[in-house]
Amino acid sequence: MPEPAAVELVKIKQMRIFNDLESGLKAVSVTGLGYVGLPLALQMAQHFRVIAFDRCPARIEMMNRGKDPSNEIDADEFEGKKIEFTSDEADLRKAHFHIVTVPTPIDQRRVPEMSALFDASRSVAKSLKKGDYVIYESTVYPGCTEEDCVPLLEENSGLKSGVDFKLGYSPERINPGDKIHTVNKIVKVVSAQDEQSLEEVSAVYSKITSGGIYKAPSIKVAEAAKVIENTQRDLNIAFVNELAIIFQKMGINTREVLETASTKWNFMPFKPGLVGGHCIGVDPYYLLYKTRKLGYEPEVILSGRRINDSMHLWVAKKLVQLLTSKGVNPVKSKVLVMGLSFKENVTDIRNSKVFDLIAELRSFGVEVEMVDPLADPAEVKKLYGESVTESPVGPYDAVLLAVPHRFYSDLSEEYLQKLLKADGVFFDLKSVYAGRIKNLNHYMI
Numbered sequence: 365m366p367e368p369a370a371v372e373l374v375k376i377k378q379m380r381i382f383n384d385l386e387s388g389l390k391a392v393s394v395t396g397l398g399y400v401g402l403p404l405a406l407q408m409a410q411h412f413r414v415i416a417f418d419r420c421p422a423r424i425e426m427m428n429r430g431k432d433p434s435n436e437i438d439a440d441e442f443e444g445k446k447i448e449f450t451s452d453e454a455d456l457r458k459a460h461f462h463i464v465t466v467p468t469p470i471d472q473r474r475v476p477e478m479s480a481l482f483d484a485s486r487s488v489a490k491s492l493k494k495g496d497y498v499i500y501e502s503t504v505y506p507g508c509t510e511e512d513c514v515p516l517l518e519e520n521s522g523l524k525s526g527v528d529f530k531l532g533y534s535p536e537r538i539n540p541g542d543k544i545h546t547v548n549k550i551v552k553v554v555s556a557q558d559e560q561s562l563e564e565v566s567a568v569y570s571k572i573t574s575g576g577i578y579k580a581p582s583i584k585v586a587e588a589a590k591v592i593e594n595t596q597r598d599l600n601i602a603f604v605n606e607l608a609i610i611f612q613k614m615g616i617n618t619r620e621v622l623e624t625a626s627t628k629w630n631f632m633p634f635k636p637g638l639v640g641g642h643c644i645g646v647d648p649y650y651l652l653y654k655t656r657k658l659g660y661e662p663e664v665i666l667s668g669r670r671i672n673d674s675m676h677l678w679v680a681k682k683l684v685q686l687l688t689s690k691g692v693n694p695v696k697s698k699v700l701v702m703g704l705s706f707k708e709n710v711t712d713i714r715n716s717k718v719f720d721l722i723a724e725l726r727s728f729g730v731e732v733e734m735v736d737p738l739a740d741p742a743e744v745k746k747l748y749g750e751s752v753t754e755s756p757v758g759p760y761d762a763v764l765l766a767v768p769h770r771f772y773s774d775l776s777e778e779y780l781q782k783l784l785k786a787d788g789v790f791f792d793l794k795s796v797y798a799g800r801i802k803n804l805n806h807y808m809i
């Protein structure tokens with residue numbers, strides 16, 4: 365029997381696309397250069413020639429200057445890479461291993477909005493050649509790649525999937541604001557149509573991560589695994605959010621309960637809070653969409669979504685109750701909301717639940733000012749029609765720390781006191797000041 369290393373060597377020798385990519389004969393393309401696509405394209409460009417395509421010329425112009433429009437990547441990471449940024453889809457013809465990383469959001473009715481994915485599939489299809497690979501990384505429902513994307517690839521290329529070109533799915537696990545679990549360090553799940561294509565796809569991805577490759581048994585399994593990773597998080601957060609509502613009624617401190625329970629070896633320490641962004645609050649709806657098509661109405665997933673989607677209402681009501689209990693008329697009150705992005709330490713304000721929270725506070729007549737040095741005031745205006753306060757002066761009846769960016773996690777009590785009226789409320793939504801506030805009315809959930 366041949367040695368395992370010899371078997372590996374034979375496999376690598378048989379890999380046509382991987383070898384051609386490694387030698388520089390062929391190139392990788394990445395379509396959609398956002399949170400997921402840009403870091404991936406830059407990693408790929410350390411090893412292969414890369415055509416990095418985005419349909420937004422303004423974003424391409426920034427990347428050509430070494431600037432990440434999402435503000436996640438430093439300028440020096442653009443240096444010395446074999447990468448061509450382009451907004452011309454015809455440039456995709458220069459590549460043979462196509463990766464699709466476009467957004468997969470939901471619409472107003474919370475139904476998957478697939479137009480970017482389908483447009484990107486058509487763009488790639490127009491450049492598809494015999495022997496090419498198409499790998500999807502966008503989060504989708506199980507079956508989407510083979511049942512919905514392949515017909516578009518075939519129609520627009522005149523080629524046959526599995527025969528003329530090969531298909532793969534490799535879900536992205538990027539976590540915005542997280543500098544530890546980056547694309548080059550995490551386990552990368554890969555899947556493909558057959559054994560040979562799975563080897564090729566694994567070989568390509570194994571170049572960019574030191575975290576290892578996990579070969580999923582099928583494309584559908586990989587799609588399903590991705591969508592449940594975030595659905596599980598959503599449900600766990602929904603559970604602690606519900607506990608916060610219950611314990612408040614019981615007059616018990618939720619944080620103290622969670623800290624106490626966390627002393628058990630297998631208790632999972634989730635924290636209550638708002639669930640916004642493009643993944644945790646969105647991906648369950650992809651699973652739901654497919655599930656409903658199959659005639660099944662999920663109960664657990666939906667109830668978790670309902671809790672998380674309405675948490676801002678509960679927080680707003682709680683703050684109004686706190687103000688009232690201090691003798692402050694909400695209609696005459698002024699509140700400062702600190703932090704606007706969908707999570708800590710990111711600039712992205714899209715899908716942030718903080719704006720829903722602000723709207724709810726206003727429905728009680730509260731006057732709200734908002735501040736977030738990470739949020740672009742022009743974007744806040746464009747997306748939400750709101751004005752950001754540059755430097756808050758107060759005094760406010762309450763300060764609501766909604767998104768505790770690093771620089772908001774270490775404010776002095778004196779500073780907070782200056783912002784607040786006498787007897788004002790400091791509402792610390794994520795409990796980052798637990799045990800550190802001596803004199804203020806400090807409220808945590």
Ligand SMILES: NC(=O)c1ccc[n+]([C@@H]2O[C@H](COP(=O)([O-])OP(=O)(O)OC[C@H]3O[C@@H](n4cnc5c(N)ncnc54)[C@H](O)[C@@H]3O)[C@@H](O)[C@H]2O)c1
Pocket residue numbers: 395396397398399400401417418419420423434465466467468479480481483484487501502503504536537538539540642643
């Ligand atoms: N952001 C995350 O934390 C994260 C994590 C894991 C997985 N994902 C998934 O990865 C995918 C991409 O998300 P993202 O956060 O990187 O999106 P994003 O909104 O940050 O960026 C998407 C980019 O794609 C471009 N684009 C849109 N349609 C295009 C098209 N037809 N052709 C070319 N370019 C196009 C946009 O101009 C933009 O630059 C989604 O499916 C998302 O669910 C995101």
